[in-house]
Amino acid sequence: MGAMLPWLLLLVVGNLILIWPPLEQDATLLRWLWLFAEQTAFVLPFLLFAAGVALARKLGYSKRVRRAGAVIGISVVAASHLLGSWVAPSWNDRYLAGLGPETEDMRRFGPRTPVGITRNIRFVETNPPEEYALRAGTPHRFPPNVLRWELHAPLALAVFGVLNVFIGALAAELTVNLKRGSRRNARMAIGVLGGIAFLTCHLLAGPVEPFLRDGTMRSGVTAAWLPLGLPVAEILVFSYLVRGKRY
Template sequence: MFQWPSGAHFAALSWWFWSVVNDLGFILPFLLFAGGVKLAQVMGYSRRLLPTALAFGLAVGAVSYYLTAWGAPELESRYWDSLGDEIVERRTFGTATPPNILRNLHAVEANPPSEYSLRVDNRSQNPPNVLRWYLHRPIAMAVFGLINTLMGVLAAQLTENFGRGPRRNALLALGVLGGLAYFGAVMIAGPIEPFLRDGTMRSGVVAAWIPLVVPLLLVSVLFGIARKRYV
């Protein structure tokens, strides 16, 4: 007879689910480049290609947002609960889902602490800019997924006359380099490292959205090339 795991086994299982959901939510937007390529290969120059790509990117982006903003925080909370953790602030503000992050943000702004801290066991001292970054980052990642889908579509169309090997290499290079460029921009723009380094309170909203400049530039270049070629 099946028995639900308890104790250390349940904690390990909770940690595993939390890690998988969190990583999957983060990775999905990067995989959408390949999704865009596949759509272009299957649908060719159909008039339905663009709306289908947009719908596909929005759908997968929504899944990514749900996993990172809602699913992973809920599983993280269950993991800590399985360890018997009784952190007061976690009980006060609840799991780190968007509504509770907003509650946390409003509380910090209404009663600014004498000093800010990133400790998870003292969320009443979390910097407001970091809390705003937590709110906006999952949405920005979902938008990146949509842009990445369009990049995949354009890249597939622009390389259709390449040989099989060169085309595969070109698409792989575009997908990987585009993803790495965005990931690097996210790391550079993030507000946590400057805060830990010297207490700099970099805008969390700007930090979440400014990395999108990179994929927007890339998709603009691809669109410009496609327009010159086909118009």
């Protein structure tokens, strides 16, 4: 966890400091807390790579790393999911409620928690609109595939976080014989490039852009889980390279 803290402070707290005090009159402390929870939840799975590297360095390259990595990974992504899928939407809903009656349509199905999103999906499927739309004020017209992606994407991101611990541990073992500076740079490159690649796949696979472009209704469930093929492939390749290095 200590290996993740500096990056968390840099990426999340540093960014939030830049927008506080707020430039907008309606940007209250509640909005700041919502942004903090949302950004922390998003960043944590990516930072678990650093936790995997630190675990391998501390425990050695043994089965203990797998067990500890699983415990730490699941614990962190559980906290991340709680923040991103429950706490942040609840704070955002409270913030919107404070803006007055003009936000009532946006809050029609309650906070954008899994419960609220599921309620939205059921309504849209039971009462399909004449035309789907993605305007914030008309959630009753949201495409069901986009809603399913919104529901599944946080879970897929959590799974990526757990996988990222093991990628970090494998990267640490793979680069252990490099010189100190080269080792640090190689590990950082693997972590950063792997995270960027996954995020790119996540964005490209998402159903929002195709819908906005030409109305394509791409499967939201598939779009959420398909990018996990990349970290799984990383683990398989790194495991193969590590085994070759050992033997």
